[in-house]
Structures are given as structure tokens and as C-alpha cells.
Amino acid sequence: EVQLQQSGAELGKPGTSVKLSCKVSGYNIRNTYMHWVNQRPGKGLEWIGRIDPANGNTIYAEKFKSKATLTADTSSNTAYMQLSQLKSDDTAIYFCAMGMAYWGQGTLVTVSS
């Protein structure tokens, strides 16, 4: 059974960074793309970008190119997303999604001083 387990809620101060994790069990992430999606409070879904864990190649939505950095560790079957220069507007739930078919439970990131 495929499962994606995301790291716990984060509280970040404006201007700082946070790094979220997404550990996959039941499937080798080398054989798929890992995606990240966010959802601001009461809003819709936004696709942030994807990484090919086999080679580290990444593609980002334009608005997240300077905000998010995607990485992956195939030895631990885990994907990561670092969010930099946090602003209040970055407060959201962040989901990882394997192949856009299997989803993690989401990580709430709250940006507040």
C-alpha cells in the first residue's frame, strides 16, 4: 500500500525558511515525479512544482520559482520542499503528491511574528 507521511505543522517567522518533508512507503520514488501543492485558508489548490527524484530535475510554477526549492533523497524515499523568505501570504497547507495520484495528509505552515 502506498502511503505518504508528511512532517508536522510549522510556525515560521517572516523572513525565515522552513523545510517540509514527505516520506513515501510502498513505492520507489525513483520511478515517479513528486509534486507539491498548496492551499491557502479557504482557497483552492495551487500546483507549486515537481521533482524527478531519479535525477533531481525540477519544474516550478512561475510564482513559486523564488519561493520553493524541491529536493529528494532516494535513499530514504523522501521528498522535501524548502520555503524561503516567508511572508504571511505563505500561510497555507502544503501537500505532497506522488504522480498527482497519491497524496500526503498535508502540513500546515503558519507565518507569524
Add this chain to the structure above:
Amino acid sequence: DIQMTQSPSVLSASVGDRVTLNCKASQNINKYLNWYQQKLGEAPKLLIYNTNNLQTGIPSRFSGSGSGTDYTLTISSLQPEDVATYFCFQHNSWTWTFGGGTKLELK
């Protein structure tokens, strides 16, 4: 970027109704269109991939159709557990995008 527009934004229907949700792309997306269901407080769930392929475990009352720029999700007989927000998602272009969602309510 390809823009995805869903309509209506809110839909009220009765149990047993046939329900149709619409999604329009700003350009041809070659049937690379998925549908997701998101219930309150949960992660999205994949229902349909590549326009008309039912994901494993999804009830057959859900179906998808469309081509070019226009796509449809149909629920043949609405059930109470179908109350949720539904999102379309295109994965044709270099970068991928969601529609704004349709909130499905019971009348």
C-alpha cells in the same frame, strides 16, 4: 500558463440527481485533465485521470468526458457522501494548473 475555469462555482443538487461539473482550459490540453474530490479537512482524492479514466476504487457513478478545451465531470446519481469541492487539473503544458473548484452541496 494555461488557465482553468470551472463552472459553476457552487452547485446545489438533490440525492439521486445527475450532476455535471464543467472545466474550461484557456487552450487545448489534449485530454490531459484530471478531476479531484476534496472533502472538508482532507487531502484531495484523484477521481478521474486523462479525461475519462476512473481511478481504482472510485465508484462508477463518476465519469469524465471532453476534449480540446472543454471537459466535464458527471455524477450519475448524487449520493450524500459526494458533498465536496471538485477541482480539475491540467497536466498538458510544461507547468500544470488547477481550476478554481466547484463546491457541491446538497439541496
